[in-house]
Amino acid sequence: xxxxxxxxxxxxxxxxxxxxxxxxxxxxxxxxxxxxxxxxxxxxxxxxxxxxxxxxxxxxxxxxxxxxxxxxxxxxxxxxxxxxxxxxxxxxxxxxxxxxxxxxxxxxxxxxxxxxxxxxxxxxxxxxxxxxxxxxxxxxxxxxxxxxxxxxxxxxxxxxxxxxxxxxxxxxxxxxxxxxxxxxxxxxxxxxxxxxx
Amino acid sequence: xxxxxxxxxxxxxxxxxxxxxxxxxxxxxxxxxxxxxxxxxxxxxxxxxxxxxxxxxxxxxxxxxxxxxxxxxxxxxxxxxxxxxxxxxxxxxxxxxxxxxxxxxxxxxxxxxxxxxxxxxxxxxxxxxxxxxxxxxxxxxxxxxxxxxxxxxxxxxxxxxxxxxxxxxxxxxxxxxxxxxxxxxxxxxxxxxxxxxxxxxxxxxxxxxxxxxxxxxxxxxxxxxxxxxxxxxxxxxxxxxxxxxxxxxxxxxxxxxxxxxxxxxxxxxxxxxxxxxxxxxxxxxxxxxxxxxxxxxxxxxxxxxxxxxxxxxxxxxxxxxxxxxxxxxxxxxxxxxxxxxxxxxxxxxxxxxxxxxxxxxxxxxxxxxxxxxxxxxxxxxxxxxxxxxxxxxxxxxxxxxxxxxx
Numbered sequence: 001x002x003x004x005x006x007x008x009x010x011x012x013x014x015x016x017x018x019x020x021x022x023x024x025x026x027x028x029x030x031x032x033x034x035x036x037x038x039x040x041x042x043x044x045x046x047x048x049x050x051x052x053x054x055x056x057x058x059x060x061x062x063x064x065x066x067x068x069x070x071x072x073x074x075x076x077x078x079x080x081x082x083x084x085x086x087x088x089x090x091x092x093x094x095x096x097x098x099x100x101x102x103x104x105x106x107x108x109x110x111x112x113x114x115x116x117x118x119x120x121x122x123x124x125x126x127x128x129x130x131x132x133x134x135x136x137x138x139x140x141x142x143x144x145x146x147x148x149x150x151x152x153x154x155x156x157x158x159x160x161x162x163x164x165x166x167x168x169x170x171x172x173x174x175x176x177x178x179x180x181x182x183x184x185x186x187x188x189x190x191x192x193x194x195x196x197x
Numbered sequence: 198x199x200x201x202x203x204x205x206x207x208x209x210x211x212x213x214x215x216x217x218x219x220x221x222x223x224x225x226x227x228x229x230x231x232x233x234x235x236x237x238x239x240x241x242x243x244x245x246x247x248x249x250x251x252x253x254x255x256x257x258x259x260x261x262x263x264x265x266x267x268x269x270x271x272x273x274x275x276x277x278x279x280x281x282x283x284x285x286x287x288x289x290x291x292x293x294x295x296x297x298x299x300x301x302x303x304x305x306x307x308x309x310x311x312x313x314x315x316x317x318x319x320x321x322x323x324x325x326x327x328x329x330x331x332x333x334x335x336x337x338x339x340x341x342x343x344x345x346x347x348x349x350x351x352x353x354x355x356x357x358x359x360x361x362x363x364x365x366x367x368x369x370x371x372x373x374x375x376x377x378x379x380x381x382x383x384x385x386x387x388x389x390x391x392x393x394x395x396x397x398x399x400x401x402x403x404x405x406x407x408x409x410x411x412x413x414x415x416x417x418x419x420x421x422x423x424x425x426x427x428x429x430x431x432x433x434x435x436x437x438x439x440x441x442x443x444x445x446x447x448x449x450x451x452x453x454x455x456x457x458x459x460x461x462x463x464x465x466x467x468x469x470x471x472x473x474x475x476x477x478x479x480x481x482x483x484x485x486x487x488x489x490x491x492x493x494x495x496x497x498x499x500x501x502x503x504x505x506x507x508x509x510x511x512x513x514x515x516x517x518x519x520x521x522x523x524x525x526x527x528x529x530x531x532x533x534x535x536x537x538x539x540x541x542x543x544x545x546x547x548x549x550x551x552x553x554x555x556x557x558x559x560x561x562x563x564x565x566x567x568x569x570x571x572x573x574x575x576x577x578x579x580x581x582x583x584x585x586x587x588x589x590x591x592x593x594x595x596x597x598x599x600x601x602x603x
Contacts, residue, residue: 040381061369063240067272068340068367092273093250101246103272 150184220443258420315355448498
């Protein structure tokens with residue numbers, strides 16, 4: 001096989017993650033990268049591109065559809081097998097943990113594909129980390145808002161200062177072995193109920 | 198001799214995962230000293246991969262899946278064993294309302310009779326071919342599935358060549374109803390509740406059922422890696438006992454409301470409970486005002502529904518050969534047959550005196566009425582198990598069957 005540029009197809013319903021993968025592949029010197037978000041009509045895309053490597057996210061329910069095209073369809077001429085075979089179980093484990101899977105055409109040298117999958121794995125992990133951090137940041141912001149409301153309620157009902165209100169919340173949380181935001185949430189909820197009476 | 202072990206088990210959100218889910222939720226696994234974690238998956242490919250890396254010790258599998266894997270037909274081939282079956286039946290074939298209208302004009306209806314409706318479909322297919330129209334497109338859930346093989350068996354038995362007269366594609370079950378209403382496909386074969394869902398959305402009409410194509414036919418199994426099975430037999434045996442008791446609970450009609458409620462929760466199918474009753478009662482709304490009452494539509498326990506019949510494995514193998522999915526040799530047939538492990542089933546269930554059939558294989562389609570079989574202590578009743586075309590499959594005469602299918 002001549003050492004030409006590999007054609008890579010990325011199938012991912014998550015557009016942001018797909019573009020992160022694409023960028024990584026381009027940074028690594030791969031210029032022939034295509035992205036598909038919607039698996040509808042992917043058979044025709046595969047037929048047209050004849051990709052050497054297909055990268056797909058594991059959450060995609062269309063993985064079975066994709067594999068069936070390799071098995072049954074006449075439109076995909078070249079047999080495509082999963083690159084991560086049993087001889088490289090640590091690679092497959094890392095891929096599954098990261099939530100990504102890959103297929104390559106038969107006969108492609110493994111080391112050429114390994115770097116691609118390594119890249120996809122690290123980018124998938126980075127994306128999950130980013131999502132997690134974003135979710136944490138969102139919940140921190142929400143926590144702060146509810147604590148502020150709880151402090152306001154305490155200040156008004158007990159005629160105490162903001163600092164004392166916060167101290168009261170913190171002591172209650174420590175005594176009950178719960179988070180301050182949880183105590184604040186209960187308090188806000190209870191206050192709302194009492195108002196309705 | 199209770200084993201203490203943690204098992205992680207993968208399942209797809211389909212109703213026939215019921216025996217696995219009830220085993221956990223109704224305490225049958227803890228009774229056996231096991232701790233079971235159930236993980237919902239999004240594709241059969243994920244289940245296979247996660248068995249491969251050891252995330253799952255066992256999983257819900259399409260009955261032909263472990264056979265295909267052992268024959269080296271899948272992208273990642275593993276050594277798998279199927280020591281337990283997760284019930285019989287549960288599928289149906291649904292066609293678009295437009296196709297149904299044309300089938301009726303050509304003699305189909307009024308119920309779900311596979312011969313009459315298949316004949317109507319054949320005439321529609323012939324008309325389309327004569328008019329130069331593209332072939333009808335049917336969807337199944339996976340190439341190596343009971344759905345694919347029973348749909349093909351039905352079509353071929355009605356004179357429709359599934360290879361050239363129609364097109365068969367793969368679509369995930371939850372997307373079937375939408376694919377049907379948008380016209381992306383003309384029909385599909387899928388497990389419940391996805392037929393009833395399509396009918397409720399006015400997308401299609403149930404044309405026939407798995408139970409009418411082949412009564413009491415195999416559908417899903419418990420798949421286990423061969424290595425896990427050989428290294429952890431006491432644990433596997435305990436799991437099988439828990440599943441057996443669970444299947445008994447699932448089979449009791451007094452428990453059906455509770456089972457449907459359990460399966461409807463967000464952790465499992467996340468669908469309205471009402472949509473989950475037809476599979477349990479066999480009373481289906483067919484989609485054109487008609488209703489069906491299908492005997493033994495889905496059988497989780499009775500009629501030897503949990504026994505891993507090697508004749509079932511060989512029938513799937515015969516269909517893989519028939520449609521060119523595998524080549525045929527005596528060695529491959531043996532490999533397919535031995536994927537199913539009645540020896541494990543027998544040993545595991547011995548302590549609870551579960552009724553056992555005398556043999557590991559039976560002549561499929563031979564029983565026209567229910568028949569008690571010579572078995573251990575408590576009786577076991579099998580059948581009727583007929584194919585809609587009246588043919589029988591004798592696993593001892595595999596080559597004759599293969600020759601007659603060409």
